[in-house]
Amino acid sequence: MSEFTYGGEVRTMPDPDACSDAEWTDYVFNRASVPAVKREWWCHIASGYWFIVDRDTASDEIVATHGVDVLLAGDAK
Amino acid sequence: MFRQPEKLKDSYEVVIIGGGGHGLAAAYYLARDHGIRDVAVLEKGYIGGGNTGRNTTIIRSNYLTAEGVRFYDESVRLWQDLAQDFDLNLFYSTRGHFTLAHTDAAMRTSRWRAEVNKHLGIASEVVDAAQVKRMIPMIDLSCGGHAPIVGALYHGPGAIARHDAVAWGYGRGADRRGVEIHQNTEVTGIDLRDGAVAGVQTPRGPVRTRKLLCAVAGSTPRILAMIGLRCPIYIHPLQAMVSEPLKPWLDPIIVSGSLHVYVSQSARGELVMGASLDPYELHSTRSTLDFAESLSSHMLDLFPFLSEVKINRQWAGMADITPDFAPIMGTTPCEGFFLDAGWGTWGFKATPVCGKTMSHTVASGIDHPLITGFAWSRFARFELTGEKGAASVGH
Numbered sequence: 001m002s003e004f005t006y007g008g009e010v011r012t013m014p015d016p017d018a019c020s021d022a023e024w025t026d027y028v029f030n031r032a033s034v035p036a037v038k039r040e041w042w043c044h045i046a047s048g049y050w051f052i053v054d055r056d057t058a059s060d061e062i063v064a065t066h067g068v069d070v071l072l073a074g075d076a077k
Numbered sequence: 078m079f080r081q082p083e084k085l086k087d088s089y090e091v092v093i094i095g096g097g098g099h100g101l102a103a104a105y106y107l108a109r110d111h112g113i114r115d116v117a118v119l120e121k122g123y124i125g126g127g128n129t130g131r132n133t134t135i136i137r138s139n140y141l142t143a144e145g146v147r148f149y150d151e152s153v154r155l156w157q158d159l160a161q162d163f164d165l166n167l168f169y170s171t172r173g174h175f176t177l178a179h180t181d182a183a184m185r186t187s188r189w190r191a192e193v194n195k196h197l198g199i200a201s202e203v204v205d206a207a208q209v210k211r212m213i214p215m216i217d218l219s220c221g222g223h224a225p226i227v228g229a230l231y232h233g234p235g236a237i238a239r240h241d242a243v244a245w246g247y248g249r250g251a252d253r254r255g256v257e258i259h260q261n262t263e264v265t266g267i268d269l270r271d272g273a274v275a276g277v278q279t280p281r282g283p284v285r286t287r288k289l290l291c292a293v294a295g296s297t298p299r300i301l302a303m304i305g306l307r308c309p310i311y312i313h314p315l316q317a318m319v320s321e322p323l324k325p326w327l328d329p330i331i332v333s334g335s336l337h338v339y340v341s342q343s344a345r346g347e348l349v350m351g352a353s354l355d356p357y358e359l360h361s362t363r364s365t366l367d368f369a370e371s372l373s374s375h376m377l378d379l380f381p382f383l384s385e386v387k388i389n390r391q392w393a394g395m396a397d398i399t400p401d402f403a404p405i406m407g408t409t410p411c412e413g414f415f416l417d418a419g420w421g422t423w424g425f426k427a428t429p430v431c432g433k434t435m436s437h438t439v440a441s442g443i444d445h446p447l448i449t450g451f452a453w454s455r456f457a458r459f460e461l462t463g464e465k466g467a468a469s470v471g472h
Contacts, residue, residue, distance in 0.1 A: 002367075003155040008356035022457070029309035029400060033298035035360040057312075058360045 007041030009069065014038065037063050078245055079144055079252035088285035089117045091439055092277055093292060094264050094300060096120025097129040098240070099417050100292035101247035101258070103138060103439065108254035110433075111440040116256045117286075118248075119279060121263035122456050125244030128294045131362075131394035132425040133317050133339060134240045134350045135330055139194050139201045139232040144450030145403070146197045148226020148430060151447060153234055155429035163246035167238045168344050172329050174235020175209065179224040179335040180389040187230035200233040215326060220378040224335050225435035235330050237341050237349075243428055267303040267414075274304075274413030290415045290439055292431075295360075296393025297418040304411050308418075309456055310397045314355040315422050316368045318391040320383075336375040347389065350376060354396060354422065368379065396421045403462035406435065406451040407444035415439050416453065 008034065014023050032038065035058035042053045052066040091107060092456075093100045096118045107113040120126075136156055138149035160167045178184045187203050194201030205228045206218050220228045248258055259281075266278035267289065276285040291300050301308050327342040337352040352372045355365075369391055377384055397419045399405060405419040417435050420427070434445035444452060450462050 009358075012236045025457050025459075026307065030307040031298075031309060031311055032310050033296070033358070035299070035312075038358075057358050060359055060361060060363070 005043045005045055006035060007043055010039040011039060044050065078250050079258060082259060085117065085262070085279065085281050085284055086257075088276070088284070089257075090115040091288045091290065092284060092286040093115070093118045094126070094277070094291045095291065095293040095296075096124040096244070096248070096260065097127045097292065097294065098125065098243050098247065098428035099129075099294075099420070099431045099435070100290065101244055101251055102428050103290055103292060103417070103435040104251040104256045104258075104432075105247045105254070106432045106436035107440060108251055108256050108448045111436055113436075113440055115148050116251070117284065118251070118256060118258045119262045119264055119284075120258070120468045121359070123260050124248050124258060125241050128394040128396070128420075128424060129244045129428070131315075131317065131392060133239045133341070134343075134425060135174070135339065135341065136169075136236040136238060136426040137232050137330075137407035138199055138234065138426075139174070139176075139190055139230065141190050141193060142403075142462060143193070143197060144451075146194060146199055148447050148450075149426060150197070150199055151433075152427050152430035153236075155433065156236070156238065156426075159243070159246065159429060163250055165242055165246045165249070165393060167242045167246065169236060169238045170344065171234060171236045172341065174207070174232040174330045175204075175213070175332065176230040176232075177209070177226050177331065177333040177335075178228050178230070179220070179226055179333065181227065183334065184227050187228065190230055194232070202231050204231045212329060213327070213331065214224050215380055215382060216331075217379060217381055220336065221381070224333075224378065226379065237330065237343070239344070240425060243425075243432045247428075247432065264300070264303075267300075269304060269411070272412060274411065288415070288439055289413060290417065290435060292417040292435070294397050294418070294420050294424055297397050297416075301416075304414060306409065306411065308389050308417055309400050310405070311358050312335070312360050312395050313357070313398050314359050314361060314363070314393045315351070315396045316355065316391065316393040317349070317351040317365055318364075318369055318372065319343070319350065319389050320348040321387045321389050323386065325347065331379070333375070333379065336378055338372065338375045338379065340379075348376075348383075348386075354398065355393075360395060362393045362395060364393055401461035401463050404451045405453055406431070406448040407438050407453065408442070409453050419451075430439060 054063040268276040274289045330341040332339040340350045399419040439443040
């Protein structure tokens with residue numbers, strides 16, 4: 001696995017000026033950590049290319065990979 | 078060793094999810110110290126089959142925060158007379174514990190930890206490279222030339238113990254006092270009434286209870302999801318391996334943060350070795366060749382004479398990882414639901430004190446004073462505990 005590095009799950013930041021303290025705390029600390037197919041950031045170290053992976057966190061199976069444009073297309077969670 | 082009750086009762090005063098060391102210790106102290114014997118421990122596999130039987134059995138208290146040091150030191154004290162308490166040989170063996178420093182920065186951290194430890198009355202000191210060599214004659218101080226050892230933090234009370242026996246001892250002690258231990262009994266759902274715990278669902282039928290303790294390293298997020306709570310825990314695999322048995326040559330326990338190695342020699346002569354967490358979230362106990370190769374290579378940096386020694390077994394456990402490397406313990410936003418979680422890579426040594434403090438918390442409904450620094454609510458207050466001495470590697 002040394003060629004790729006994990007960048008964490010894709011998460012949407014709430015507007016810090018508009019959200020409540022509870023929403024902000026939830027965003028900062030809490031995670032979706034029940035095993036499932038999750039959308040994650042990964043980086044190919046050799047080329048410095050960041051991309052998006054849908055990975056099953058129970059079986060470690062990669063279901064799909066995408067360019068970051070998939071997030072801009074409004075498909076992000 | 079203990080009874081295997083055929084049927085679950087309709088209700089219990091306390092139900093504990095997880096028959097590992099922590100859950101069984103809590104059951105034991107509930108029965109022994111608090112007179113609460115109407116307790117069921119529900120274990121989805123067999124007792125001690127989770128992280129209790131998968132860790133590398135190191136016991137120490139030279140942590141970095143006052144909260145951590147006080148808590149683990151109480152645990153070390155409890156460990157020392159457990160074998161008497163259980164009438165069972167735990168192979169508790171005080172070995173001394175070296176945290177090797179390969180850089181000036183690591184020496185600075187060692188001094189910091191030693192001063193915090195000494196201030197709180199813990200035996201802990203910084204030693205130089207020559208003293209490391211005197212106490213571990215087989216070590217290559219140059220580490221093959223790429224990570225020379227500058228010195229170490231030495232913690233005399235560092236110890237190892239036989240981990241399965243800890244689960245058996247607590248289990249037997251609890252069983253003799255009336256606690257029921259149900260193996261092969263997975264909790265599949267939690268019933269709430271008006272936001273408070275009312276019972277659990279199992280494949281063997283429902284059980285009513287108003288007090289539920291969750292002590293399920295690696296499965297914590299799944300249990301919390303049953304009551305609709307999100308938590309700051311990620312699951313990462315932690316791998317370990319043992320060598321073939323060798324004649325005794327390594328007395329102390331050795332940790333190197335820079336080389337990502339910890340190692341001790343068991344009573345059977347095997348070298349018990351671990352490294353850092355796997356680098357990404359995964360709910361699996363699979364092993365990797367990557368791990369065995371890199372750990373072996375770092376072992377050879379420290380002890381080149383081991384090059385012909387074979388690896389016998391390799392395995393993994395699932396670790397709850399919190400953002401501040403401190404556990405999450407005590408009461409929760411859900412009434413009647415008590416949590417002993419977030420134990421990452423450092424839960425085994427804390428088994429007795431977790432049992433003690435969680436039994437107090439479950440019996441009284443109020444967090445024990447030793448665990449207030451580990452409260453669920455610390456995240457909402459943005460008051461993290463910052464236990465950088467927790468994981469022995471990777472800082």
